[in-house]
Amino acid sequence: MANVEFAYELGEPTLRQINLSISAGEAVSILGANGCGKSTLLKILAGLISPNAGSFFAFAEEVNRKNLATDAFAKRYHQQIGFIFQDSDVQLFCNSVREELAFGLLQLDYSLEEINYRIEDIVKLLGIESLINKVPYKLSGGEKKKVAIAAVLLLNPQVLILDEPTNALDPKTQHWLVELLKQLNAAGKTLIITTHNLHLVEQLTTRGILFNEQHQIVADLPIVELLAEQELLRQVNLIF
Ligand SMILES: Nc1ncnc2c1ncn2[C@@H]1O[C@H](COP(=O)(O)OP(=O)(O)O)[C@@H](O)[C@H]1O
Numbered sequence: 001m002a003n004v005e006f007a008y009e010l011g012e013p014t015l016r017q018i019n020l021s022i023s024a025g026e027a028v029s030i031l032g033a034n035g036c037g038k039s040t041l042l043k044i045l046a047g048l049i050s051p052n053a054g055s056f057f058a059f060a061e062e063v064n065r066k067n068l069a070t071d072a073f074a075k076r077y078h079q080q081i082g083f084i085f086q087d088s089d090v091q092l093f094c095n096s097v098r099e100e101l102a103f104g105l106l107q108l109d110y111s112l113e114e115i116n117y118r119i120e121d122i123v124k125l126l127g128i129e130s131l132i133n134k135v136p137y138k139l140s141g142g143e144k145k146k147v148a149i150a151a152v153l154l155l156n157p158q159v160l161i162l163d164e165p166t167n168a169l170d171p172k173t174q175h176w177l178v179e180l181l182k183q184l185n186a187a188g189k190t191l192i193i194t195t196h197n198l199h200l201v202e203q204l205t206t207r208g209i210l211f212n213e214q215h216q217i218v219a220d221l222p223i224v225e226l227l228a229e230q231e232l233l234r235q236v237n238l239i240f
């Protein structure tokens with residue numbers, strides 16, 4: 001994306017002059033203090049909102065309001081990019097986990113047989129067999145996160161975008177998630193994550209993009225180099 005600007009309302013911009021390019025297969029962390037614009041950037045990358053200025057291309061096509069308003073484009077784009085919301089509650093809306101998992105595939109016109117087969121597979125991979133007939137909103141935070149991840153992985157997106165994925169997860173589930181994401185990245189999926197967990201950042205990603213509190217990118221470096229910039233991390237209030 002080039003020279004991207006975004007503001008939710010007239011007034012304060014939430015993203016200023018964003019220039020970045022992410023290649024297929026990369027594992028990238030987006031870092032910065034609360035309110036710097038990380039989630040907003042992820043939503044633009046996921047095609048959920050569009051920049052007010054500048055340009056954004058993905059998979060050799062421009063991603064803008066006009067294209068996203070076209071059903072065929074939007075369907076294709078949202079299938080290629082899986083977005084895991086920070087708050088699983090906004091992602092889960094069906095009456096059972098099975099329905100939740102089937103939802104995206106039904107939209108893509110898969111046969112019921114294929115859908116059931118894929119659900120069996122993903123449920124085993126994520127170890128959520130016991131949740132399949134439960135009501136999503138009654139699950140624990142960690143269980144909801146697993147269901148949200150399963151729903152996204154079922155569509156087999158090339159890019160996975162995760163907004164603070166380990167928040168509200170117990171240490172064991174965090175560890176499980178890191179291992180899963182590592183495997184997915186090793187299998188070729190592009191990962192883009194935000195988190196305040198610098199340990200996770202180091203384990204999982206090879207590149208870090210750092211925002212300051214003025215909504216600008218101030219560093220885009222190999223993760224080891226970025227984490228060594230203690231003074232810079234302090235300046236942007238990521239660490240104290
Ligand atoms: N839907 C929204 N409407 C208006 N302002 C918003 C909305 N979402 C976020 N903001 C504001 O935009 C700024 C950046 O938010 P966000 O991208 O969520 O930051 P981060 O994820 O880095 O904490 C904050 O000042 C936030 O209050």
Ligand SMILES: [Mg+2]
Nearest residue numbers: 038039040163
């Ligand atoms: Mg956020």
